[in-house]
Amino acid sequence: MMGFIWFWLVAVMIVGYVVLDGFDLGVGVLHLFLVRNEAERRTTLASIGPVWDGNEVWLLAGGGTLYFAFPLLYASAFSGFYLPLMIVLWLLILRGISIELRNHVEVGVWRALLDGLFGLSSALLTIFFGAALANVLRGVPLQADGYFFLPLWTNWQPGPHPGILDWYTVIGGLVALIALTLHGALWLSIKTSGELEDRAHRIVTPLWIALVTLTMVSLAATIVVRPASLNNYFNYPFTLVVPAGVIASMAGIWLFNRKAQPVKAFLSSCLYLFFMLAGACWGLYPTLLPATTGAANDITLSRALSGPHTLAAGLVWWGFGMILAIGYIVFVYAKFRGKVDLHANGH
Amino acid sequence: MTAELIHRLHFAFTITFHYLFPQLTMGLALLIVVLKSVALKTGSEQWDRAARFWGRIFAINFVFGVVTGIPMEFEFGTNWARFSRLSGGVIGQPLAMEGVFSFFLESAFLGLFLYGENRISKRMHWFSAVMVFVGSWISGFFIIVTDAWMQHPVAYDRLPNGQFEVLSFWQLLMNPWGLLQYAHNMTGAVVTGSFVMAATGAFYLLEGRIENYGRIFLKVGVIAGLVSSILIIFPTGDLHGKYVARNQPAAIAAMEGLFHSEAGAGLVLMGQPNEETGQIDNPIVVNDMLSFLIYGTTKAEVKGLDQIPHDQWPTALPLLYYAYHIMAGLGTWFALLMIVSAILLWRKRLYTARWALWALLLSFPLPYIANTAGWMTAELGRQPWLIYGLMRTSEGYSNTVSASNGLFTLLGFMGLYLLLGILFTVLIYREISNGPEAIAVDTARID
Numbered sequence: 140m141m142g143f144i145w146f147w148l149v150a151v152m153i154v155g156y157v158v159l160d161g162f163d164l165g166v167g168v169l170h171l172f173l174v175r176n177e178a179e180r181r182t183t184l185a186s187i188g189p190v191w192d193g194n195e196v197w198l199l200a201g202g203g204t205l206y207f208a209f210p211l212l213y214a215s216a217f218s219g220f221y222l223p224l225m226i227v228l229w230l231l232i233l234r235g236i237s238i239e240l241r242n243h244v245e246v247g248v249w250r251a252l253l254d255g256l257f258g259l260s261s262a263l264l265t266i267f268f269g270a271a272l273a274n275v276l277r278g279v280p281l282q283a284d285g286y287f288f289l290p291l292w293t294n295w296q297p298g299p300h301p302g303i304l305d306w307y308t309v310i311g312g313l314v315a316l317i318a319l320t321l322h323g324a325l326w327l328s329i330k331t332s333g334e335l336e337d338r339a340h341r342i343v344t345p346l347w348i349a350l351v352t353l354t355m356v357s358l359a360a361t362i363v364v365r366p367a368s369l370n371n372y373f374n375y376p377f378t379l380v381v382p383a384g385v386i387a388s389m390a391g392i393w394l395f396n397r398k399a400q401p402v403k404a405f406l407s408s409c410l411y412l413f414f415m416l417a418g419a420c421w422g423l424y425p426t427l428l429p430a431t432t433g434a435a436n437d438i439t440l441s442r443a444l445s446g447p448h449t450l451a452a453g454l455v456w457w458g459f460g461m462i463l464a465i466g467y468i469v470f471v472y473a474k475f476r477g478k479v480d481l482h483a484n485g486h
Numbered sequence: 487m488t489a490e491l492i493h494r495l496h497f498a499f500t501i502t503f504h505y506l507f508p509q510l511t512m513g514l515a516l517l518i519v520v521l522k523s524v525a526l527k528t529g530s531e532q533w534d535r536a537a538r539f540w541g542r543i544f545a546i547n548f549v550f551g552v553v554t555g556i557p558m559e560f561e562f563g564t565n566w567a568r569f570s571r572l573s574g575g576v577i578g579q580p581l582a583m584e585g586v587f588s589f590f591l592e593s594a595f596l597g598l599f600l601y602g603e604n605r606i607s608k609r610m611h612w613f614s615a616v617m618v619f620v621g622s623w624i625s626g627f628f629i630i631v632t633d634a635w636m637q638h639p640v641a642y643d644r645l646p647n648g649q650f651e652v653l654s655f656w657q658l659l660m661n662p663w664g665l666l667q668y669a670h671n672m673t674g675a676v677v678t679g680s681f682v683m684a685a686t687g688a689f690y691l692l693e694g695r696i697e698n699y700g701r702i703f704l705k706v707g708v709i710a711g712l713v714s715s716i717l718i719i720f721p722t723g724d725l726h727g728k729y730v731a732r733n734q735p736a737a738i739a740a741m742e743g744l745f746h747s748e749a750g751a752g753l754v755l756m757g758q759p760n761e762e763t764g765q766i767d768n769p770i771v772v773n774d775m776l777s778f779l780i781y782g783t784t785k786a787e788v789k790g791l792d793q794i795p796h797d798q799w800p801t802a803l804p805l806l807y808y809a810y811h812i813m814a815g816l817g818t819w820f821a822l823l824m825i826v827s828a829i830l831l832w833r834k835r836l837y838t839a840r841w842a843l844w845a846l847l848l849s850f851p852l853p854y855i856a857n858t859a860g861w862m863t864a865e866l867g868r869q870p871w872l873i874y875g876l877m878r879t880s881e882g883y884s885n886t887v888s889a890s891n892g893l894f895t896l897l898g899f900m901g902l903y904l905l906l907g908i909l910f911t912v913l914i915y916r917e918i919s920n921g922p923e924a925i926a927v928d929t930a931r932i933d
Contacts, residue, residue: 189597192552196589202559203582210574210649217563217570218884224564225895228557229902235553236906243546243913286567288886445575446643446651453579456655460586467594474598474605 141450142425142440145208148457150420152201157268157319157416158409159194163187165323167234167261168316170254173327173342178481179335180254184238185479186330191238193468195231200464207453211285211443212427219279219287220271223303227267234260262316269315273308273357276419277301277364278429281436297364299431307364314353318412321346325396325405332478343396343404351389354415358382361422365429368422378421384414492892493565493883498865499896500557502858503903507551509857512626512672513679514544515619520706522615526608536702537615538603539922540683545600546913550906557899565892569872569882576642576650576658577632584628592621626675627668634664636873637864638733650873666729667864670722673714674860677820678853680711684827685850686918688843696921701837704846708836712828715820723817724779730867731780734874735789737867740800741810742776747790751776759807764792801869801879809862816856823849 166187174180206213217224237257244250274289277297281287292302301308324346327339361368372378391407423429427443430436444450518540525533559581562570570578595617603611635642641657642650652658684707690700731738739745743754745764753775757766774784781788791799800806823845830836836843868874872882 189601192549193590193593193597195552195556196585196593199556199559199589200582200585203578203585206559206562206570206574207576207578207582210571210578213563213574213578214567214571214884217560218565218567218886221564221884221887221891221895224560225898228560229898231556232553232902232906235549236909239545239549240909240913243542243917285571286886445578446645446649448643448655449575449579449652452652452655453582456583457586460583464586464590467590471594471597474602 141447142444144454145204145444145450146420146424146427146440149201149205149208150417152197152204154413154416156194156197156201157412158322159197160191161265161319161412162322162326162405163191163194164261164265165319165321166326167238167257167323168265168320169323169327169339169342171258171262173324173338174335179331182331182335182479182481183327184241185481186327188238189475190471192235193471195235204453204457207449208445209427209440209443210445212438215281215285215287215438216275216428219281219289220274220303221288222291223267223271223289227264227271230260230264230267234264265316265319266312270304270308270312272315272416272419273311274301274303275428276311276361276368276423277305277307278431280432281428281430281438282432283436285436285438285442301431307360310353310357310360314350314357314415317346317349317353318408318415321350321392322405322408322412325392325401325408328396328401329405330479340396340399340401343392347389347393347396350392354385354389365422367429371421371424381414381418381421385411385418388414487889487893489885489887489889489892490880490883492889492896493887494879496565496892496896496899497561500554500561500899500903502861503907504551504554504558505858505861506854507547507554508622508626509675509678509854510547510682511544511551512622512675513677514540514547514682515615515622515679516676517679517683517706517710518544519612519615519619520710521702522612526612532698533702535922535925536699538925539699539917541600541615542925543914543917545596546910546917548596550910554903554906565884565887566872566882567884567886569877572648572877573636573650573873576639576652577635579652579655579658580628580631580635584625588621588625588628592618592625595621623672626672630668630671631659631661631664633864634661634667637667637868638663639873639876663729663733666722666726670718670726671860673718673722674853674857676710676714677718678857680707680714680824681820681846681850681853683707684711685847688846689918690921691837692840692843692847696923697837699922704836704843705831708824708827708831708846711820712824715817715824719817719821728780731788734867736791736794736798737800737806738780739789739791739794740803740806741863741867742788743807744776744788744790746792747787749777749787750774750785751788751790753779754811756811759804761803798870800866802866806863806866806869809859809866813856813859813863816852816859819849819852820856 166183170180170183174183202213233256237253237260241250241253241257244253279287279289280300290302292304293300295302295305297305297307321343324339324343328336328343331339372382388407388411392404392411395401395404395407425440426437427440428438430438518537521533521537521540524530525537562581595614598606599611599614599618602614606614635658638661640661641652641654643653645651683703687700687703687705687707690696691704727738742751743757743759743766744751745759750773752771752773754766755770755772757769757771760767777786777788778784780786827836827842827846830839830842870878870880872879
């Protein structure tokens, strides 16, 4: 029971991270080619300025939760994915520095450099996160002691000795890039006005077509790479509501964007991310990290779970802390709601 | 180079660089609350601008702290997997609590503090500053709890698979080691904040510009500096030292360079420990002082390294000894300088005493060195243990990550952090050169 609860609590943290930091990553990707002048660029960045840092906290809080609830998984995955995680850290550093320091630099050349860095690091991060999820779904060459080490790439095939990057995980990376860029475009059409809003609104259509295509390809590829992903769905047919939710939320994005209701379109995009991630988690459950070296080496829920006292104490403070946290988050988003007005916004 | 050494250097390098930023964040957060409180109480626009100026410096510093802090949580798993696997059930908790209780709070209210001044009332803006302070100090608490458990494990049990499990959550948080270390460490952060603020004030007065702000910064910096420089020695440093002496005799013997047990042990002020001869070369010693400091009597016996099996000696003994002596020496200087400055301030002579202003200006890097040396003392003193008495450092690193891969990413961090260090220095220098008036004008236009 504790295992079931903590599995889904960690999943909630991951969904929270992807939905929230997802839009500011997407804005990062978009601002490379969507904005035309300095005022638009400042508007774009101001739309995420007060919140991106808090959004990133979900990654840290989620990582910490994973750490104490499933220490074996944390130890195994973090050391096994050593190289890509270090690259992710470097990208997070460059991205945080470039968005924040832009406000403190006036020289055009340096601003251009920071803008480029911000866009590029955002794009690469979305790709890495997507590829990371695909790595988990595909499985890794776990040894009997619960450890593995993955090179960045081998022969680009998801066989028994894969690398971080193969054709399957690259598809995962592309899905994330497109999904989060679309998510960011919807955020911008809520937060900006005028020509910028129009452009954000218009770019949704091509992104949506790419998203639908890639989503279908990635679902098919997942079934090919790890057929066992379907087991839970066949055993509990009512859970097919999850893939149905993916389709419905994609339809919602299209519909509401066409009717120029960006808030509803954005919420549909949140739901899309939620259903995709929940679907992936359910496809794995109760495995946490499948082994390509045989199911005996899988890291399963029961194998990785912390001791009972740890989890019971954790449940109390986690629940209390997250209620508080959601309070602040709602408060801040409410304070900064509405379109960005550069003149009222300072900085 | 062995994988163990690389993983140790990896963590040591990234955490040392990281902690340059949070110590100012935590110290400055308190001082900004002071500035905002005076502004709210007196309605003084000048104190509000002073707070806004330090808010900008705080923001830059905060971002560097955040981006260099994220790797720390990851490195427990990436570089110290075997340690994390066994201890995650205990120390994963405070680390996760830091995210849940501190970072959400801190990031939310910092957003309001920096971007929301014209969207919220003056009282609410003051409250945001207080919440940023509370958030950053909670964050410090959970990190100290984590470290304290490694220094002095309490309230744990071992499961059949070897994993550690929390028995009493309350005792984990109230670890006496942690409480003492927290008091000492947070005071150290205030020392850094005070010295930086006082040095900035001294800089403006020596330059003879923006003197009205220079005086505010000096006054706040020197008063906070006096209080914190005394508290850092007594009682926090004193109590913490006594607790270390009782619980980590090998660490205290190595810190003090005490090779042989002695009744009436002397305090070595200077000298170089010689591991081969088991002596201090070129010693300057205060007789009986060490016995007195630890046990309150000059005749008490202090355990020397000779009573400790050689395989439990701290592995980097001379470095530990020097780190401790640098910390203690600088701490003495801080108290002296701040006492003199405070007397001058009280006598209304500080603002014109150029020699004192120069001393304050040139002393601003020293608290960074002292805080770093203090942490080196704590962490080197724990060696050869990763969890004191329970797990050795050699048993904790990720043995699937080769020395070569570790070196690759260590070099990457070194290059990146060199860049960050340069960038930070340039940005802070520019903010201080521009001064509070420059922002005030900018904000007035936007208002």
